Amino acid sequence: MSTLDSSVDVLRELPEENEPVKADHLDCPPPDDSQAEPPLRVMALHALLYCERLFYLEEVEEIRVADAAVYAGRRLHVEAVSPDDETPEQRSLEVSSERWGLFGKVDAVRRRDGAWVAIEHKRGRCRRDGDGHPQPWRSDRIQAVAYAVLLEEGLAEPVPQARVRYHADGVTAFVEIDEAARRDLHAAVQRARELRRSTMRPPVAENENLCPRCSLALVCLPEEERLAHEEFAIHPEPLPEGEGGGVKHEPPRLFPARREQQTLHIVSPRAHLGRSGAALLLTNEDEKQKIPVEQIDSVVVHGYGQVSTQAIHLCAQHGVAVQWFTMGGKFAAGTASSPGRVQQRIRQYTGLADPAMRLGLARRLVEAKIETQRRYVLRASRDEVAYRAWCRPRLDQVRGVLADVPKAESAATLLGLEGTAARAYFDCLRVLIDSGLPEELRPDGRNRRPPRDRFNCLLSFGYALLQSLVHRALLAVGLEPALGFYHQPRTAAPPLVLDLMELFRTLLWDIPLIGSLNRGQWDPAADFSVTPGQVWLSDAGRRKAIELFEQRLTESYQHPHTGQSLSYARIVELEARLLEKEWTGCPGLFARLRLR
Numbered sequence: 401m402s403t404l405d406s407s408v409d410v411l412r413e414l415p416e417e418n419e420p421v422k423a424d425h426l427d428c429p430p431p432d433d434s435q436a437e438p439p440l441r442v443m444a445l446h447a448l449l450y451c452e453r454l455f456y457l458e459e460v461e462e463i464r465v466a467d468a469a470v471y472a473g474r475r476l477h478v479e480a481v482s483p484d485d486e487t488p489e490q491r492s493l494e495v496s497s498e499r500w501g502l503f504g505k506v507d508a509v510r511r512r513d514g515a516w517v518a519i520e521h522k523r524g525r526c527r528r529d530g531d532g533h534p535q536p537w538r539s540d541r542i543q544a545v546a547y548a549v550l551l552e553e554g555l556a557e558p559v560p561q562a563r564v565r566y567h568a569d570g571v572t573a574f575v576e577i578d579e580a581a582r583r584d585l586h587a588a589v590q591r592a593r594e595l596r597r598s599t600m601r602p603p604v605a606e607n608e609n610l611c612p613r614c615s616l617a618l619v620c621l622p623e624e625e626r627l628a629h630e631e632f633a634i635h636p637e638p639l640p641e642g643e644g645g646g647v648k649h650e651p652p653r654l655f656p657a658r659r660e661q662q663t664l665h666i667v668s669p670r671a672h673l674g675r676s677g678a679a680l681l682l683t684n685e686d687e688k689q690k691i692p693v694e695q696i697d698s699v700v701v702h703g704y705g706q707v708s709t710q711a712i713h714l715c716a717q718h719g720v721a722v723q724w725f726t727m728g729g730k731f732a733a734g735t736a737s738s739p740g741r742v743q744q745r746i747r748q749y750t751g752l753a754d755p756a757m758r759l760g761l762a763r764r765l766v767e768a769k770i771e772t773q774r775r776y777v778l779r780a781s782r783d784e785v786a787y788r789a790w791c792r793p794r795l796d797q798v799r800g801v802l803a804d805v806p807k808a809e810s811a812a813t814l815l816g817l818e819g820t821a822a823r824a825y826f827d828c829l830r831v832l833i834d835s836g837l838p839e840e841l842r843p844d845g846r847n848r849r850p851p852r853d854r855f856n857c858l859l860s861f862g863y864a865l866l867q868s869l870v871h872r873a874l875l876a877v878g879l880e881p882a883l884g885f886y887h888q889p890r891t892a893a894p895p896l897v898l899d900l901m902e903l904f905r906t907l908l909w910d911i912p913l914i915g916s917l918n919r920g921q922w923d924p925a926a927d928f929s930v931t932p933g934q935v936w937l938s939d940a941g942r943r944k945a946i947e948l949f950e951q952r953l954t955e956s957y958q959h960p961h962t963g964q965s966l967s968y969a970r971i972v973e974l975e976a977r978l979l980e981k982e983w984t985g986c987p988g989l990f991a992r993l994r995l996r
């Protein structure tokens with residue numbers, strides 16, 4: 401047994417209303433193997449009783465998102481224990497027990513009728529029993545029980561009652577600390593330990609009303625998973641607010657439609673990114689710009705701009721990825737600040753070690769890519785005669801390739817099929833271009849490393865921006881970019897990044913690029929730098945391409961699986977999360993994305 405002696409001393413100094421009751425015994429045995437287990441946060445038990453999957457994501461996969469509700473909860477705690485409140489209670493008291501393998505911080509402790517009482521403060525509303533009496537929610541109850549039991553052990557005297565104060569309806573629910581409460585706590589600790597040892601995420605909560613209030617809905621994607629299982633059964637009775645109640649009974653939209661932060665692109669070689677307090681300080685020549693770090697999701701350095709060590713530290717602390725690209729748009733290096741998540745990586749390794757899974761994913765990916773290319777050519781051909789003469793025979797060939805993709809027996813065969821379709825697609829692009837466009841900007845097949853014409857220079861640069869975006873999305877989701885299922889590790893680009901990019905090349909870059917060419921937005925002289933054998937974008941051209949790409953990311957698209965209209969930036973992240981579901985118990989959702 402152990403508890404913080406200083407905390408207990410403080411308690412003993414508080415005024416007593418009555419003589420303390422002596423503890424005869426602490427009558428429930430703690431979990432047997434507590435010595436061998438790392439201690440659990442009491443808050444983790446709260447998550448466990450709310451939803452086992454939430455517990456798993458937070459405690460095993462180490463994913464914690466401080467969303468608005470969490471911050472509001474923190475504010476409440478600060479307000480609830482403000483020094484202006486002169487009630488004789490000890491606030492925010494640390495408690496722990498080696499016997500139980502638990503630790504945490506109880507909101508408040510006070511004496512009532514000669515005994516100590518543990519008090520928890522909650523923002524929401526209480527549950528009501530059949531007679532309308534206030535009751536704690538299961539998750540709040542177990543938390544209150546745990547604090548009372550830890551307190552009891554630390555003080556070596558009984559804590560017969562805990563209370564949960566619900567501020568939204570201004571009532572207090574009482575929790576008796578009896579044998580049944582200790583048995584429930586024992587069962588919760590055992591279940592938490594079982595889950596910590598498991599390598600599989602528990603299924604999504606049966607009660608979908610829990611999810612809109614869950615801080616990890618964005619990571620968990622419960623509605624996508626329920627859609628996949630056709631389980632949109634509506635809960636028959638609304639639950640009261642506080643444990644998922646008070647929400648509308650229709651499929652919620654839990655994945656945010658829009659991107660909340662921006663990418664900071666550093667293009668000028670004279671730019672310097674430093675740190676000023678909690679903000680990044682961008683200096684370019686005589687211009688200085690202060691950017692709060694919360695406003696950005698990543699920093700991308702194109703070429704030779706400088707980033708200070710202090711700025712890199714600040715970015716790392718806030719989970720902001722920093723990536724460096726060469727002037728020609730080739731990925732050079734990047735930071736990755738997603739430590740831990742060991743179980744998540746193990747599942748990825750296990751899943752992608754299976755040749756059948758790798759081949760199945762590769763087939764679906766290639767099919768989605770080719771189908772989108774085919775639909776784009778069909779949709780965007782401007783000249784009917786040219787289409788019939790030039791595109792139709794090529795699209796017939798693509799149709800034949802598409803029929804062969806599901807039968808491909810290896811990645812090598814798929815690469816061959818994909819290459820055949822790609823040649824036909826790039827041949828067709830010339831028919832999508834306005835006839836008035838200067839000859840230097842017209843497409844004439846695909847070439848790269850280095851690009852030898854302006855069109856290919858634009859294609860390569862846009863694909864590099866896409867690569868950077870996909871790389872960041874994979875890191876944000878917690879996947880290992882080096883372990884893919886289709887591409888082989890041959891270049892600096894991680895294979896899983898190259899895999900996922902295939903879904904988006906046409907949607908995120910080819911389409912907006914050809915649109916901008918047809919609108920006459922590119923200057924063959926000012927936007928390019930031409931040297932023998934290769935073409936690069938000038939500074940002005942790079943800025944224009946970045947602007948076009950970032951604009952595309954803000955546009956919306958209705959996802960074919962969820963039916964939700966999402967910005968393209970969000971769709972990239974969603975597909976990364978759906979990819980992970982292929983080996984976490986909900987396969988079949990990845991790569992359904994296609995141009996309509």
Ligand code: SF4
Nearest residue numbers: 451454605611614620
């Ligand atoms: S979103 Fe729903 S299923 Fe997922 S962890 Fe949260 S409560 Fe559980």
